[in-house]
Amino acid sequence: MLYALLCYNAEDVVFAWSQEEDDAVMARLGVVHDRLLKAGKLGPSLRLMPTTAATTLRKTDPPLVIDGPFAETKEQLLGFYVIDCADLDEALGVARELGQANPGGSYEIRPLRLFLPGALPA
Amino acid sequence: MSEMAWIDAALTSARPQAIGALLRYFRDLDTAEEAYQDACLRALRSWPEKGPPRDPAAWLILVGRNAALDGVRKRSRQTDLPPEETISDVDDVETPMAERLDGSHYRDDILRLMFICCHPELPATQQIALALRIVSGLGVRQIARAFLVGEAAMEQRITRAKARIAKAEVAFETPGPVERAERLAAVAAMVYLIFNEGYSSRSGEADARAPLCDEAIRLARLLQRLFQTEPEIMGLTALLLLQHARAPARFDAGGEVVLLEQQDRALWNRGMIAEGLALIDKAMRHRRPGASRCRPPSPRCTPARAGPRIPTGRGSSGSTPPWSISRRRRW
Numbered sequence: 001m002l003y004a005l006l007c008y009n010a011e012d013v014v015f016a017w018s019q020e021e022d023d024a025v026m027a028r029l030g031v032v033h034d035r036l037l038k039a040g041k042l043g044p045s046l047r048l049m050p051t052t053a054a055t056t057l058r059k060t061d062p063p064l065v066i067d068g069p070f071a072e073t074k075e076q077l078l079g080f081y082v083i084d085c086a087d088l089d090e091a092l093g094v095a096r097e098l099g100q101a102n103p104g105g106s107y108e109i110r111p112l113r114l115f116l117p118g119a120l121p122a
Numbered sequence: 123m124s125e126m127a128w129i130d131a132a133l134t135s136a137r138p139q140a141i142g143a144l145l146r147y148f149r150d151l152d153t154a155e156e157a158y159q160d161a162c163l164r165a166l167r168s169w170p171e172k173g174p175p176r177d178p179a180a181w182l183i184l185v186g187r188n189a190a191l192d193g194v195r196k197r198s199r200q201t202d203l204p205p206e207e208t209i210s211d212v213d214d215v216e217t218p219m220a221e222r223l224d225g226s227h228y229r230d231d232i233l234r235l236m237f238i239c240c241h242p243e244l245p246a247t248q249q250i251a252l253a254l255r256i257v258s259g260l261g262v263r264q265i266a267r268a269f270l271v272g273e274a275a276m277e278q279r280i281t282r283a284k285a286r287i288a289k290a291e292v293a294f295e296t297p298g299p300v301e302r303a304e305r306l307a308a309v310a311a312m313v314y315l316i317f318n319e320g321y322s323s324r325s326g327e328a329d330a331r332a333p334l335c336d337e338a339i340r341l342a343r344l345l346q347r348l349f350q351t352e353p354e355i356m357g358l359t360a361l362l363l364l365q366h367a368r369a370p371a372r373f374d375a376g377g378e379v380v381l382l383e384q385q386d387r388a389l390w391n392r393g394m395i396a397e398g399l400a401l402i403d404k405a406m407r408h409r410r411p412g413a414s415r416c417r418p419p420s421p422r423c424t425p426a427r428a429g430p431r432i433p434t435g436r437g438s439s440g441s442t443p444p445w446s447i448s449r450r451r452r453w
Contacts, residue, residue: 012135012347013128016340021127052346052359053400055407067404068350074177104128104174 002043002112003091005081005098009105011050014078028101036083036094043082043115051076075105082112129169133162136179137259138344142231143183144190149294151238151284153190155256161186179228229348230296236341237305240312241287248283250316255280258337267330268319306349310358313341317362335366346401356405363398367391 017025036042051069058064069076081098085091088109095107140161144154161182175181239253251269254260266276297305320334342359349355371389374380 010132010135012340012344013131015343016131016135018336049397049400050343052343052350052356053397053404055404065407066351067356103125 001085001087002115003083003085003088004110004112005083005091005095006077006108006110007079007081007105008075008108009078010074011076011078013104015050025102029098032094032097032101041084041094043084044117045079045081047079048077078105082115125170129166129174132169132174132178133165133182134259136182138232138235138257139179139228140182140186141256142233142235143179143228144186145235146227146231146294147187148190151256151288157186157190158182160189164189227296230302232344232348233297233302233305233309234292234294236309236312236345238287238290238292240308241290243286243290244283246315248279249312250319251276251280252283252287253312253316253341254334254337257341260337264333268334270327270330306345306352307354309345310342310354313338313345314358314362316341317365321365332369335362335369338362339366353405353408356401360398360401360405363394363401367394367398 033042033045054067054069056066056068056070058066083091083094085094091109095109099107137158141154141158144157145151148154148157164185165178165182169175236253236257239256240249244252247269251265254265254268255262262277262280263273265280266273269276271279293301317335317338320331320336320338323331339359339362342355342362346352346355346359367390368382368385370391371385371387372380380386
């Protein structure tokens with residue numbers, strides 16, 4: 001089953017990381033990513049710009065364009081993974097491993113209903 | 123990241139909101155700072171054991187306020203029976219946290235905290251030093267290093283600046299829209315000064331001063347989160363990001379300045395450039411006339427396709443922030 005692993009953390013903390021801290025976290029995550037890739041369990045993964053770069057379109061009539069993210073929250077959606085796991089237990093295991101490499105915040109594990117790979121190259 | 127590093131990052135990012143709220147409550151900068159320090163000490167003891175709280179800023183405000191009130195209570199017990207108003211203050215501690223941390227306040231709390239650092243009587247260098255000390259929480263030594271002066275001199279400079287703003291009238295009421303806009307403009311100019319202080323470093327100084335650029339970007343992003351719809355702030359953040367993206371290419375191995383045309387574009391920070399361009403896109407949508415026409419010049423320079431028309435940042439240290447100068451009009 002496909003799961004989305006939604007990464008939530010306080011962006012003011014994450015975006016205040018120094019380059020070295022960022023590199024260290026990415027290196028630790030890279031180890032987990034590699035293993036998941038080799039096992040054929042890792043789909044696309046994305047890291048988002050801060051919510052300050054976001055624009056929201058409210059689908060009212062007429063649609064309304066708002067600066068900023070959909071919702072103002074204490075922790076923000078900073079990125080996500082798509083992973084292929086047998087069940088929730090396995091998905092939680094992956095989340096725990098990623099969480100050890102990158103502490104702080106939360107992962108929301110949400111099963112995917114539809115997955116279209118699309119046409120974009122990496 | 124280690125646990126201490128995480129706590130450190132959480133304390134740093136909660137600082138403006140926490141001190142801003144404590145300042146609104148105590149109406150005295152020194153008391154607010156002391157209360158915050160007290161809360162930080164308790165956080166360092168408690169967070170590693172119990173884990174970080176869900177909302178670090180709220181935790182620090184509550185604990186800082188209680189600690190300061192505790193101090194008042196102890197002092198008054200040593201002298202006399204507590205005066206009536208202190209007792210009612212203590213009762214006040216029991217009021218629900220939600221009420222005290224009313225979300226609508228915190229935007230103005232942070233803005234006020236930053237705004238008192240830009241008091242017009244303070245020379246620009248003092249404004250910057252004060253903001254770095256109070257808002258960013260940088261140590262005096264670190265600030266002194268960035269300004270290339272001795273620690274004692276910087277300590278004195280900050281103390282003097284603080285004494286000056288202590289005497290100044292600061293409005294603690296919620297500001298009206300006009301006043302808020304004025305404060306925001308003053309604060310934005312100060313953030314740009316901080317950036318410039320870091321950016322205009324010569325080789326050799328760059329290491330000590332580069333953190334000022336990072337700090338300015340952090341403050342600009344903070345402002346933008348508070349004022350999501352302000353094109354002026356989008357332009358400011360974009361300008362800082364686009365300028366700072368070139369930092370790794372600005373000096374060669376020997377510490378000599380590398381002119382823009384000769385810079386190795388592969389060294390430019392693509393993430394920052396992409397974010398800066400995204401912000402310009404957002405700002406352009408507003409098409410608002412006047413100073414808020416954010417116009418960081420020639421943004422369409424990416425490492426892949428680049429014409430050599432990016433600002434060097436030189437000659438822009440005057441009082442007119444460059445993002446208010448419209449060089450190319452789309453409207």
